[in-house]
Amino acid sequence: MLLFSLRRLNLLLFTILLLTLLSFSLSYLFPGDPLINITGRVLATPEQLEVLRQQYAFDQSVIEQYWSYLVHIANGDLGVSMSSHIAISTEVLSVMPATIELTITALIIAMFFGVPIGFIAAIKHKKTTDNIILAVAMLGYSIPVFWLGLLAILVFSIQLGWLPSAGQISLLYEIKYVTGIQLFDIMLSDSEYKWQAFQDASSHIILPACVIALAPATIFVRIARTAMMEVLESSYIRAANSKGLTFKQIIYRHAIRNASVKVVRHIGLQFANLVTIAMVTEMIFNWPGIGRWLIESIYQRDYTAIQGGLLILSSFIFIVHIITDFIYAALNPIARDTHYGS
Amino acid sequence: MARDKIYQEEEFPSPLLQLWHNFRQNPVVMIGFGCFIFLVVLAIFSPLLTPYSPIESHLDSLLLPPAWSDDGNISFLLGTDNLGRDILSRIMSGASLTFGISFIVVIISMFIGVVIGSISALTKGIKSSFLNHFLDVILSIPSLLLAIIIVAILGPGLENTLWAIVMVLIPQFVHITRNAVTEEFAKDYVLASKLDGAGSMRLLIYSIFPNIIEKIISQATLAQSAAILDIAALGFLGLGAPIPLPEWGAMLKNGIDLFYIAPWTVYMPGLAILFAVVATNLVGEGMRHALKLRKES
Amino acid sequence: MNLLDVRNLSIELQSANNPILAVDRVSLSMKEGEVRGLVGESGSGKSLLAQAIMGVLDERWKVDADRFHWRGVDILRLPVDERKKIIAKDVAMIFQEPMSCLDPTATIGEQLEEAVDDELLHGFFWQKRQQRKMAATKLLHKVGIKHHEVCTKSYAHQLNEALCQRVMIAMALAGRPLLLIADEPTAAMESTNQGQIFRLLASLNQLKNMSILLISHDLETVTHWTNTITVMYSGQFVEAGTTEQIFNQPYHPYTRALVDSSPKANMKIPAKSRLMALPGSIPILQHLPIGCRLGPRCPRAQKQCVHAPKVTNYHGHQVSCHYSLKGTY
Numbered sequence: 001m002l003l004f005s006l007r008r009l010n011l012l013l014f015t016i017l018l019l020t021l022l023s024f025s026l027s028y029l030f031p032g033d034p035l036i037n038i039t040g041r042v043l044a045t046p047e048q049l050e051v052l053r054q055q056y057a058f059d060q061s062v063i064e065q066y067w068s069y070l071v072h073i074a075n076g077d078l079g080v081s082m083s084s085h086i087a088i089s090t091e092v093l094s095v096m097p098a099t100i101e102l103t104i105t106a107l108i109i110a111m112f113f114g115v116p117i118g119f120i121a122a123i124k125h126k127k128t129t130d131n132i133i134l135a136v137a138m139l140g141y142s143i144p145v146f147w148l149g150l151l152a153i154l155v156f157s158i159q160l161g162w163l164p165s166a167g168q169i170s171l172l173y174e175i176k177y178v179t180g181i182q183l184f185d186i187m188l189s190d191s192e193y194k195w196q197a198f199q200d201a202s203s204h205i206i207l208p209a210c211v212i213a214l215a216p217a218t219i220f221v222r223i224a225r226t227a228m229m230e231v232l233e234s235s236y237i238r239a240a241n242s243k244g245l246t247f248k249q250i251i252y253r254h255a256i257r258n259a260s261v262k263v264v265r266h267i268g269l270q271f272a273n274l275v276t277i278a279m280v281t282e283m284i285f286n287w288p289g290i291g292r293w294l295i296e297s298i299y300q301r302d303y304t305a306i307q308g309g310l311l312i313l314s315s316f317i318f319i320v321h322i323i324t325d326f327i328y329a330a331l332n333p334i335a336r337d338t339h340y341g342s
Numbered sequence: 343m344a345r346d347k348i349y350q351e352e353e354f355p356s357p358l359l360q361l362w363h364n365f366r367q368n369p370v371v372m373i374g375f376g377c378f379i380f381l382v383v384l385a386i387f388s389p390l391l392t393p394y395s396p397i398e399s400h401l402d403s404l405l406l407p408p409a410w411s412d413d414g415n416i417s418f419l420l421g422t423d424n425l426g427r428d429i430l431s432r433i434m435s436g437a438s439l440t441f442g443i444s445f446i447v448v449i450i451s452m453f454i455g456v457v458i459g460s461i462s463a464l465t466k467g468i469k470s471s472f473l474n475h476f477l478d479v480i481l482s483i484p485s486l487l488l489a490i491i492i493v494a495i496l497g498p499g500l501e502n503t504l505w506a507i508v509m510v511l512i513p514q515f516v517h518i519t520r521n522a523v524t525e526e527f528a529k530d531y532v533l534a535s536k537l538d539g540a541g542s543m544r545l546l547i548y549s550i551f552p553n554i555i556e557k558i559i560s561q562a563t564l565a566q567s568a569a570i571l572d573i574a575a576l577g578f579l580g581l582g583a584p585i586p587l588p589e590w591g592a593m594l595k596n597g598i599d600l601f602y603i604a605p606w607t608v609y610m611p612g613l614a615i616l617f618a619v620v621a622t623n624l625v626g627e628g629m630r631h632a633l634k635l636r637k638e639s
Numbered sequence: 640m641n642l643l644d645v646r647n648l649s650i651e652l653q654s655a656n657n658p659i660l661a662v663d664r665v666s667l668s669m670k671e672g673e674v675r676g677l678v679g680e681s682g683s684g685k686s687l688l689a690q691a692i693m694g695v696l697d698e699r700w701k702v703d704a705d706r707f708h709w710r711g712v713d714i715l716r717l718p719v720d721e722r723k724k725i726i727a728k729d730v731a732m733i734f735q736e737p738m739s740c741l742d743p744t745a746t747i748g749e750q751l752e753e754a755v756d757d758e759l760l761h762g763f764f765w766q767k768r769q770q771r772k773m774a775a776t777k778l779l780h781k782v783g784i785k786h787h788e789v790c791t792k793s794y795a796h797q798l799n800e801a802l803c804q805r806v807m808i809a810m811a812l813a814g815r816p817l818l819l820i821a822d823e824p825t826a827a828m829e830s831t832n833q834g835q836i837f838r839l840l841a842s843l844n845q846l847k848n849m850s851i852l853l854i855s856h857d858l859e860t861v862t863h864w865t866n867t868i869t870v871m872y873s874g875q876f877v878e879a880g881t882t883e884q885i886f887n888q889p890y891h892p893y894t895r896a897l898v899d900s901s902p903k904a905n906m907k908i909p910a911k912s913r914l915m916a917l918p919g920s921i922p923i924l925q926h927l928p929i930g931c932r933l934g935p936r937c938p939r940a941q942k943q944c945v946h947a948p949k950v951t952n953y954h955g956h957q958v959s960c961h962y963s964l965k966g967t968y
Binding site: 030138141146150303310321 | 479493494571580608616620
């Protein structure tokens, strides 16, 4: 297990290194002066630029430039935003928690509904239930998310008026910033309107989280269904059957555990997809997260922000990826013993 | 006259024919396939088929609802938008933009991806390991973010969207080709022809490609549905097709402000995207199912 | 009284265009304490027969029999649930490739404890837990695994095939079965491990008077460990008798060919001469010959053979052939 953890950490470091290489090369690829792209100081005077040039080693070879870029990143300096002139790290820190909150909520919703439905479809294989579930799943991952978001707003916010359509929380509530994750912050705060604020915040998150969750949930349905069908056809289920265990016992004691292990494996891969969907959804629901921030940076041609955002968002996805790998290894004894990471 | 069959003979159709037989079994898949063909035809011939020009304004009939509503006009079947453009014509010519471009995108990126993938499968050692990790990194970046960044480098516009999505899709094809080729290389029939003295190129072309082509095509259908959604998403975010072009995502974006007074300007393009993606997914699904059936038989 | 008495059991694969008769009227009987071998080429339906006895075939397969008695009770007449209950209590089965028959994500100990019969336990649930553990350890000792602590904590992939098979046997023993069906228990195993498993089975047979139905494709190994043998070919009954009868004086041309193809039975043939073998190969299920399915390959086949032969009984030696070899000895 120690070896496994070391390998995974190694992979994580290597990946983040590659990501920094990518974001560094972006400063050359984006239009404009690479130095300004990397620092974001559009208003700097020639003297200031000269200082920056020295700091970022732009008078030396590319390798040294990259090295000094790495040093800057390690010190938490991602440059300043070209449009707002605030440090990128500060901006990212203020928008990232909202995205983490939204994506994790969506992931939980997607798994909570997707996986059991997939198992049911596999157990009822080749029956009407299975076909209906498959058809709905197909529709679910074919729907363009921006359209779905608009329809959801139209139905639930405007026609029915059940849920708010934009933002993270009503402006009436003042919540002190602690972790940045709104629901935690509310629980930590000592405001007398704590519960109202909590209700308000959760009613704000439901609609966007469900919109994001729909497509991943349908993919989980398919993954869970395939995994369960594979498990049900395996020899140990047949052996358990001949031992005289009832169908229920087989499903609860053996099949669900083995199929879940297979599902966990795919969560990490699906997470990148989920974040893609979340970026668009944040735009539609005016969610103050990193996706909306990134897209707005593009509108303003804020290249420094794009670089920093790419680095942070991809690292976040990769960290989730590694965490699911650990969960997978904890659940699956075979993966623990293999030495090579996939 | 067709000859009667006297003997009950075991006939083995060629693998592709067998695939087609299995594919044809499922009526739902065949409907999807029909829709797919319909979209391809529409994408090619839409300039001849549309009743109006997609960018022509009919100023006397702005924001007309679809023909089945009370205020509708039969000459504008799906209504008009805020500039009086016929939505039906726009959606039909949008097929050649959203669907047609996604088709081209997939073909280009499939070609490039398969070439890179097969070369990388033949290389070993540190180069191959680096490429592998690099691919993992690229695949872990959200596809839309990658496309947005490439658009940011190239600048917005329809052509640049095309290249951005090509580049986003290439890693997926490299990944699947690489895995399939390596897997196939480990099999004994490849070893046998290697022992016969076949070189790497010959092995690739004559032994391996015929056996992995279906996997690549089924990946291509997945890639196409992703490409349609990504093109539309870029259009929706205003980074794809420029304003007058009737790209479905851009049409949707155009409709948002009118959502409450003219919801059909949002419904129609959304339905068109949904239709195209479902048709593509049905074809891909049928294909994978047929492949699975063939493997089992 | 016979433990198991199956007469004319047929298994049909239900499919849309043409149903396939995979097992065609096979009879099988087992006495208490008997070790019977069931021999046939792969694809001859012997595993299907075993699974039909266990009642674990899925709904695509249709099972029919003239008689299916278990300890004198006609269990085909009982409802499915009850039949499964009786069979699961008294009959246990072990499979080939034991490693894949163990749940990969559960430890051996957990799986053994699950197999322990609830009726053996008494007291409150915390006492039961302890007893379960003890029972699992005892089971492991019974199959000759001394290091039970290590074994119970292991996962299936950490043990070798022979150990896994021992664990499977231990689980089978948990229900104290009267009959153990061993479906090619040593396939793909090294020969030293094969010997261990067979010796273990033989000792269980002698110490606990447990009957064993040993399914195998290898007539030669089976003869070492069994009292009686039933031979099948392509889903049809061929011949049944004591091991000596089958091995020394086979009446059916197919059994003759099987014996002739084994080098051990032919020690006396001159050096460098060819071993006897039947021409052709076993027919595929979609294209079975009518009548006696061995027909096209049989050296003694005549016109009569397009009709399926009836089973003839010569003092307990049953054979199903129109032109049996009985006269030639």
